Amino acid sequence: MPKISQKGQKMPESPIRKLVPYAEKAKEKGRKVFHLNIGQPDIETPQSMIDAMHNLDVKVIEYSHSAGIISYRRKMCEYYARHDIHITPDDIIVTAGASEAILFAVQTCLNPGDEIIIPEPFYANYNGFATSAGVKVKPIVSTIEEDFALPPISEFEKVITPATKAIMVCNPNNPTGYLYSEKELETLREIVKKYDLYLFADEVYREFCYDGRKHFSVMNLKEIENNVVLFDSVSKRYSACGIRVGSMISRNKEVISTAMKFAQARLSPPSLGQFASEAAMDTPDSYFDEMITEYKARRDTLVAALNKMEGVVCPNPSGAFYVTTKLPVDDTDKFCQWLLEEFNYENQTVMMAPATGFYSTPGKGINEVRISYVLNVEDLKKAMKCLEEALKIYPGRTI
Amino acid sequence: MPKISQKGQKMPESPIRKLVPYAEKAKEKGRKVFHLNIGQPDIETPQSMIDAMHNLDVKVIEYSHSAGIISYRRKMCEYYARHDIHITPDDIIVTAGASEAILFAVQTCLNPGDEIIIPEPFYANYNGFATSAGVKVKPIVSTIEEDFALPPISEFEKVITPATKAIMVCNPNNPTGYLYSEKELETLREIVKKYDLYLFADEVYREFCYDGRKHFSVMNLKEIENNVVLFDSVSKRYSACGIRVGSMISRNKEVISTAMKFAQARLSPPSLGQFASEAAMDTPDSYFDEMITEYKARRDTLVAALNKMEGVVCPNPSGAFYVTTKLPVDDTDKFCQWLLEEFNYENQTVMMAPATGFYSTPGKGINEVRISYVLNVEDLKKAMKCLEEALKIYPGRTI
Numbered sequence: 001m002p003k004i005s006q007k008g009q010k011m012p013e014s015p016i017r018k019l020v021p022y023a024e025k026a027k028e029k030g031r032k033v034f035h036l037n038i039g040q041p042d043i044e045t046p047q048s049m050i051d052a053m054h055n056l057d058v059k060v061i062e063y064s065h066s067a068g069i070i071s072y073r074r075k076m077c078e079y080y081a082r083h084d085i086h087i088t089p090d091d092i093i094v095t096a097g098a099s100e101a102i103l104f105a106v107q108t109c110l111n112p113g114d115e116i117i118i119p120e121p122f123y124a125n126y127n128g129f130a131t132s133a134g135v136k137v138k139p140i141v142s143t144i145e146e147d148f149a150l151p152p153i154s155e156f157e158k159v160i161t162p163a164t165k166a167i168m169v170c171n172p173n174n175p176t177g178y179l180y181s182e183k184e185l186e187t188l189r190e191i192v193k194k195y196d197l198y199l200f201a202d203e204v205y206r207e208f209c210y211d212g213r214k215h216f217s218v219m220n221l222k223e224i225e226n227n228v229v230l231f232d233s234v235s236k237r238y239s240a241c242g243i244r245v246g247s248m249i250s251r252n253k254e255v256i257s258t259a260m261k262f263a264q265a266r267l268s269p270p271s272l273g274q275f276a277s278e279a280a281m282d283t284p285d286s287y288f289d290e291m292i293t294e295y296k297a298r299r300d301t302l303v304a305a306l307n308k309m310e311g312v313v314c315p316n317p318s319g320a321f322y323v324t325t326k327l328p329v330d331d332t333d334k335f336c337q338w339l340l341e342e343f344n345y346e347n348q349t350v351m352m353a354p355a356t357g358f359y360s361t362p363g364k365g366i367n368e369v370r371i372s373y374v375l376n377v378e379d380l381k382k383a384m385k386c387l388e389e390a391l392k393i394y395p396g397r398t399i
Numbered sequence: 400m401p402k403i404s405q406k407g408q409k410m411p412e413s414p415i416r417k418l419v420p421y422a423e424k425a426k427e428k429g430r431k432v433f434h435l436n437i438g439q440p441d442i443e444t445p446q447s448m449i450d451a452m453h454n455l456d457v458k459v460i461e462y463s464h465s466a467g468i469i470s471y472r473r474k475m476c477e478y479y480a481r482h483d484i485h486i487t488p489d490d491i492i493v494t495a496g497a498s499e500a501i502l503f504a505v506q507t508c509l510n511p512g513d514e515i516i517i518p519e520p521f522y523a524n525y526n527g528f529a530t531s532a533g534v535k536v537k538p539i540v541s542t543i544e545e546d547f548a549l550p551p552i553s554e555f556e557k558v559i560t561p562a563t564k565a566i567m568v569c570n571p572n573n574p575t576g577y578l579y580s581e582k583e584l585e586t587l588r589e590i591v592k593k594y595d596l597y598l599f600a601d602e603v604y605r606e607f608c609y610d611g612r613k614h615f616s617v618m619n620l621k622e623i624e625n626n627v628v629l630f631d632s633v634s635k636r637y638s639a640c641g642i643r644v645g646s647m648i649s650r651n652k653e654v655i656s657t658a659m660k661f662a663q664a665r666l667s668p669p670s671l672g673q674f675a676s677e678a679a680m681d682t683p684d685s686y687f688d689e690m691i692t693e694y695k696a697r698r699d700t701l702v703a704a705l706n707k708m709e710g711v712v713c714p715n716p717s718g719a720f721y722v723t724t725k726l727p728v729d730d731t732d733k734f735c736q737w738l739l740e741e742f743n744y745e746n747q748t749v750m751m752a753p754a755t756g757f758y759s760t761p762g763k764g765i766n767e768v769r770i771s772y773v774l775n776v777e778d779l780k781k782a783m784k785c786l787e788e789a790l791k792i793y794p795g796r797t798i
Contacts (some may be wrong), residue, residue: 001595001625001626001651001655002508002564002565002595002596002597002625002626003658004507004508004653005507005509005510005513006510006655007506007510007511008506008507008508008657008658008660008661009657010666011657011661012660013660013663014660014663014664017663038462040461040462040743041459043459044458044459045457045458045459045460048456049460050457050460052454053452053455053671054453054455055453056449056452058444058449059443059444059640059676060440060441060442060443060444060638061444061448061449061638061640061641061642063439063640063641064641066416068785072530075474096495096499096643096665096669097665097666097796099666100495100665100666101663103683105496106405107404107531108403108404108407109401109403109404109407110404111405111406112511113405114404114535123664125664125665126661128418128660128661128663128664129664132661132664134511135534153796165401166401168706177487195400196400197401198401227400227401227402236419239459239460240459240460240608241460241461241462241666241667241669242461242462242463242669242670242671243460243462243669243670243671244495244643244666244667244668244670245597247457252400254400254403255403257409258403258404258410259407260412261407261410261411261412261413261527262527262531263409264412264413264416264524264527265410265413265498265524265527265531266495266496266502266524267496267524267640267643268641268643269494269639269643270424270641270643270669270671270672271642271643272452272641272642272669272671272672272675273639273669273671273672276460276671295704297602316789330661341775352657377579391541394596
């Protein structure tokens with residue numbers, strides 16, 4: 001039997017998935033499991049996207065242009081202009097989710113062995129893409145004590161080496177929900193400019209900003225137009241994670257023309273998803289207004305409930321639909337498994353993502369979890385009641 | 400401005416696309432261009448797939464399982480059983496087209512620097528996937544004189560080194576249309592077994608067999624179950640290239656569990672495409688019967704027309720919808736460009752894919768082209784008339 005590749009052996013398992021077998025067993029026992037572990041929103045997909053499929057009027061579902069359907073890319077430019085981001089269709093490659101966009105960018109910009117700085121905790125799959133491209137992630141720690149704000153410039157400079165080629169941020173952040181301010185992004189701009197690095201930014205949660213805060217895009221950082229690569233996705237914005245339509249955007253023409261070679265090798269992004277995404281571009285503001293109101297209520301419920309529990313520390317983040325919170329337990333990997341295997345409160349339990357999977361530094365995040373607030377307020381309250389009761393009796397509790 | 404990666408620089412440009420700007424200019428001049436260059440069939444997508452979209456009944460377009468929707472994978476197993484291929488849903492990872500399946504397999508099974516043997520000419524994008532994974536393609540030549548049959552075992556053994564990890568075949572073949580016989584595949588089995596190599600097989604044209612020939616799958620080669628990885632796709636079978644639904648299939652559990660880590664990193668294959676593909680599994684045999692009748696008529700028209708032209712040599716392949724044919728010209732790259740830039744016959748011209756892009760050995764295929772017979776018989780006849788007239792006056796003709 002031939003051997004598996006070294007890269008295949010090294011590929012990290014998704015930290016979100018490793019508890020799935022335990023959740024399945026809990027369900028087999030008849031338990032209700034509240035899923036706070038995944039980023040699959042329950043909000044309805046806009047009717048315009050569903051209608052686009054109901055009214056599908058083609059005889060042959062053909063390949064699209066490798067960079068995506070031109071009418072869709074034009075519509076995207078209008079969407080970005082409304083967000084004060086001014087680009088042309090030639091700056092856009094439509095991809096199979098933001099995932100493919102990240103893979104294209106890493107392969108286009110970094111050599112195997114190159115380093116990419118990412119503030120941790122960070123979206124776990126970045127590790128997968130880095131491993132896949134043979135690139136080293138150099139984490140710098142953002143701490144719960146500082147609400148997971150961007151670490152100071154000095155922390156970046158400590159880890160910069162001749163092999164450093166890029167910095168990557170996710171804003172608003174998955175898994176912390178932190179929304180970087182324009183001032184913080186200006187700090188990034190300085191470092192990027194000084195060391196001539198690529199700046200990769202995942203802005204898939206752009207609309208998910210609360211407390212009257214406004215999102216500032218890396219695309220509007222001056223004088224680093226050729227350094228910035230943006231990743232975007234339809235998944236969260238329109239609650240349509242399954243359509244797998246994202247994009248890689250840059251004003252750097254060489255980056256786009258090189259990434260296009262990878263895009264052509266895989267022929268085209270999904271056509272049906274693009275038809276639906278193009279229809280989504282006309283989604284009225286009211287859709288987002290309602291969505292933001294709903295998510296804000298959930299966040300408020302969640303953060304308040306968490307901070308009322310003894311020994312729990314939870315910042316009050318202004319973006320996305322995640323919090324990373326500290327629990328008074330020995331090890332959240334064990335605790336989260338215990339919740340599914342051993343615990344129930346009125347035949348209910350909670351599934352959360354242990355935070356170690358979001359850190360690249362071993363041992364970090366051992367008493368933190370990521371909670372996605374993708375359930376309605378009532379279910380969230382029930383889930384928090386479960387957690388509260390669990391923390392009272394978990395054998396590895398630290399208070 | 401930061402540098403592009405070495406891999407990005409090395410990525411080959413798609414040979415099918417490089418003539419596109421010339422075709423656009425020809426069209427601007429008001430010329431009709433017969434597209435024989437691409438594998439985008441004109442056959443209608445089965446109504447069941449379109450209906451699946453018209454009847455889409457979901458509120459949220461959610462992520463699917465990373466390996467694909469389980470009901471779809473079960474249906475796939477029934478499809479394969481009808482083709483005498485017996486597998487379980489756990490042997491299948493649904494992917495974004497066969498392209499993603501190939502990427503997963505190469506990353507799972509080969510290390511950078513490893514070698515993969517592919518009979519040339521081969522599907523040009525294999526070069527892209529190999530470059531992307533840092534793997535070396537070792538071509539062995541299949542010749543037009545032998546109708547592009549599988550080279551003898553001795554040719555494989557000549558290029559096998561300690562770095563050889565896999566052999567890849569496409570059956571029926573793109574770009575030659577050659578259908579490997581069971582006997583030829585048994586030869587492959589011998590080599591694979593002797594050297595314990597992976598055998599990658601792209602069987603996306605399984606149904607496209609003519610002259611009463613039957614397809615034999617690598618999945619039915621005995622005693623190499625753990626070596627075989629199959630790539631498949633909905634694109635050509637159901638004339639639905641844009642839905643981007645393919646699969647990677649293997650009975651090797653370690654290969655599948657490792658590839659699943661890459662699959663989880665990209666979350667899920669496209670849901671809408673999977674809904675349509677599941678519906679396609681019930682496509683009646685009559686759909687294929689009609690399709691095969693149509694393609695056979697096209698092939699017969701094309702091959703007869705080609706072989707009637709002076710100095711043209713074209714085998715009569717039994718599969719897929721391509722021929723690779725030899726033309727009496729100095730250089731098909733120049734000729735195909737000339738056809739678009741300089742030539743017209745009654746204001747019509749032809750676009751074909753120069754074959755050099757399908758060879759990895761420099762200089763090979765310089766007087767061959769790949770022709771896709773994805774146009775109806777009438778258009779094919781007109782296109783062949785253009786080609787015939789062009790060959791009479793092309794300045795670089797060799798007869």
